[in-house]
Amino acid sequence: MKKILTLIIGLLMYSNSVLADSQKAITFVETLANDMIVDVLATQKPMTEKLDLFREKFHQALDLKSIGQFVLGVYWRKATPIERDEFIKAFMDFSTKSWADKFNMYNGQKIVFKGSRPAQKNQLYIDSVIQNNPPVEVIWRVREKNNEYKIVDIVVEGVSMAMSYRNEYTSFLQQNKGDVAKLTQELNQKSQAFKFADEK
Amino acid sequence: MKKHIFLGMLSGIMFLCCSCATKPTQPEQLKIYEETNDPLEPLNRSIFAFNNLVDDTILKPTASGYRAVTTKTMRTGVTNFYDNLSETRNVINGALQANPEKTSNAFKRFMANTFWGFFGLMDVASDMDIPKYDNDFGQTLAVWGWETSDTYLVLPLMGPSNPRDALGTAGNFITPPSVLITMMTPWTAYPLTIGNYVQMRERSIEFLDNLHRSSTDYYATVRSMSRQNRQKVINDALGHTETQTPKQYEFDMDFDDFE
Numbered sequence: 001m002k003k004i005l006t007l008i009i010g011l012l013m014y015s016n017s018v019l020a021d022s023q024k025a026i027t028f029v030e031t032l033a034n035d036m037i038v039d040v041l042a043t044q045k046p047m048t049e050k051l052d053l054f055r056e057k058f059h060q061a062l063d064l065k066s067i068g069q070f071v072l073g074v075y076w077r078k079a080t081p082i083e084r085d086e087f088i089k090a091f092m093d094f095s096t097k098s099w100a101d102k103f104n105m106y107n108g109q110k111i112v113f114k115g116s117r118p119a120q121k122n123q124l125y126i127d128s129v130i131q132n133n134p135p136v137e138v139i140w141r142v143r144e145k146n147n148e149y150k151i152v153d154i155v156v157e158g159v160s161m162a163m164s165y166r167n168e169y170t171s172f173l174q175q176n177k178g179d180v181a182k183l184t185q186e187l188n189q190k191s192q193a194f195k196f197a198d199e200k
Numbered sequence: 201m202k203k204h205i206f207l208g209m210l211s212g213i214m215f216l217c218c219s220c221a222t223k224p225t226q227p228e229q230l231k232i233y234e235e236t237n238d239p240l241e242p243l244n245r246s247i248f249a250f251n252n253l254v255d256d257t258i259l260k261p262t263a264s265g266y267r268a269v270t271t272k273t274m275r276t277g278v279t280n281f282y283d284n285l286s287e288t289r290n291v292i293n294g295a296l297q298a299n300p301e302k303t304s305n306a307f308k309r310f311m312a313n314t315f316w317g318f319f320g321l322m323d324v325a326s327d328m329d330i331p332k333y334d335n336d337f338g339q340t341l342a343v344w345g346w347e348t349s350d351t352y353l354v355l356p357l358m359g360p361s362n363p364r365d366a367l368g369t370a371g372n373f374i375t376p377p378s379v380l381i382t383m384m385t386p387w388t389a390y391p392l393t394i395g396n397y398v399q400m401r402e403r404s405i406e407f408l409d410n411l412h413r414s415s416t417d418y419y420a421t422v423r424s425m426s427r428q429n430r431q432k433v434i435n436d437a438l439g440h441t442e443t444q445t446p447k448q449y450e451f452d453m454d455f456d457d458f459e
Contacts, residue, residue, distance in 0.1 A: 159429050160449040168421045170232050
């Protein structure tokens, strides 16, 4: 009897802590989305300042180093430590500018957070909807590490950011004999091509 | 005559065979090849290049011109008009999928927008909170049992597809609204069809520009994104709920930790 009671209490405590964790993760993504809209998009600051603000929040919230590792797929293991470092730097800069460019198209529709679901170990999916007609489904994949949450993927209408980059880069590398340095060079060139005009 | 047909078929088969990607033997390359599932990649890339050429030289400039000479309100009216025409397809496919909710909503939307929205120029149905679903013959084939069709195909002028959705595209041509448009006089049918392509392209100018600008391999990006998005549309049509897994985005993400 005592054993059963301990088990029930243990299970209750476990489910409570899971609930608390998922609520913490939802709050983390909700706060981020809100901050991005209020502090970055809605401010009247010049575009270069907005980009710096966006970069700061984007780098804080996304685990870009881990995503960069994932997107190289089988080529990550083959790359030298220097190639990996250079690629991660280029990927961080490139993905920040690319998402800032996408974010600029956001028209201020309301985002509603619906809840969370477990993903693999230490990871959760946070479901949200941008209220449009038809509505746009956005799923945030977050990972808990050292009691801190970071986003590892954003899925918009079924399209995963991480998987799209991975498919694209492995295809590029397949055609370029697995030359990671060439991909890094290409990403640096692409980053420079983004223009953020002060008036948009 | 028979000889000509035979030679034509033979050259067609040879062309397809030459266009097949060679299956790699090295395990890691084989893994990528299987993940990609694009055995006709060389042929698909050629058709993709042709489609882009048509887009760069004709479709995108026409869409930009259309944007230059119209206001946002006018363009919304045009988009509403075409969306309303496509409700007839939504009604038919909703019925073929035995989905009364989707069928009746599409029918209500069509009636409301046609009669109270000046032949569909105004989307009064959305103001009345009648939900909107896009429904096509490819989704119907999935509901009928052809759930998985991953082999990538690029159709001339139509873009990314797969065997099931290619057949679905053919099905869309022989059902309303396409079949009704082809029954009209050429003077009405051609502008109506071309107008639809132009207004659709106008709506995606920024999105596709962004994608093109940021891709290291535009073909691979479009292949990946269109396939994932289509899988979501199919999952929705099949009524797969969030707990029914795995979804296309539910892959393993394992990391070496950086410290």
